Amino acid sequence: MRNWSGYRTAKRDLIRSLSGTVLEIGAGSGANFADLPADVDWIGLEPNRRARAQLARTAPRRQVLDAGAEQIPLPSASIDGVLSTVVLCSVADLPAALAELHRVLRPGGRFVFVEHVAAPRGSTTYRLQKLAAPITRRFDRGCNPARDIQTAIDLSGFSTLQLEHFTMPGLIPIPFIAGAATR
Numbered sequence: 001m002r003n004w005s006g007y008r009t010a011k012r013d014l015i016r017s018l019s020g021t022v023l024e025i026g027a028g029s030g031a032n033f034a035d036l037p038a039d040v041d042w043i044g045l046e047p048n049r050r051a052r053a054q055l056a057r058t059a060p061r062r063q064v065l066d067a068g069a070e071q072i073p074l075p076s077a078s079i080d081g082v083l084s085t086v087v088l089c090s091v092a093d094l095p096a097a098l099a100e101l102h103r104v105l106r107p108g109g110r111f112v113f114v115e116h117v118a119a120p121r122g123s124t125t126y127r128l129q130k131l132a133a134p135i136t137r138r139f140d141r142g143c144n145p146a147r148d149i150q151t152a153i154d155l156s157g158f159s160t161l162q163l164e165h166f167t168m169p170g171l172i173p174i175p176f177i178a179g180a181a182t183r
Ligand SMILES: C[S@@+](CC[C@H](N)C(=O)[O-])C[C@H]1O[C@@H](n2cnc3c(N)ncnc32)[C@H](O)[C@@H]1O
Pocket: 025, 026, 027, 028, 029, 030, 031, 032, 045, 046, 047, 048, 051, 067, 068, 069, 070, 084, 085, 086, 087, 090, 091, 092, 141, 142
C-alpha cells in the first residue's frame, strides 16, 4: 500500500506510458490531456452529452464517440492503449465493458486504469461503501463505490503488469488501484 502523496505521480506516469492510438473511456472534461504524450492519437468515448460538449470545447479537433464502454463502435484490435480513470465504478455492465476494452485493444496493447475500488469485505469502509451505493448510484452518475473492480479486471483476460494500491485519506478512507495490463 503506497502513501497517498505518491498517487498523483503514479497516475501521471501511467498515463505517460501510453503511445499510439489511445482510447480514453469516460473522458469527462478531458482532465487527463495534460499528462498524455503530445504525439498520442487520442479518441475519447463519453456517453454524457454535457461532458461531450465540454470536450468539444477543450479538444475541438479530437474525435469523441457518443457511446458507453459496454459497446464500443470501433473495430477489434484497432487500439494501442486504453485509458480509464474513475470510470469503471459507473459503467452499467462491468464485465461487458472490460470485454469490449479487451476486444478493441491490439494484442500487446496496454490498458491503463486508475480507479477507486471496494475496501476489503468486512471492513468499516466496505460497510459504509455498501450503505452509500444506492445513493451514489442514483445521484453520482451511477457510481458504485463498493465495486470489486480489481477482481473484475483480473477475470477479464488481461495480463496485469503493474498494480499499486493507494488510500485517499478522509473521514471515510477510499481505496484506489492504479495499474497497467496488457491484452
Ligand atoms: C467520475 S467521471 C471521470 C471523468 C474522467 N475520466 C476523469 O478522470 O476526470 C466518470 C465518467 O464516466 C462516464 N461514464 C459513465 N458511464 C459510462 C459508460 N458506461 N461508459 C463510458 N463512460 C461512462 C461519465 O459520463 C463520466 O464522464
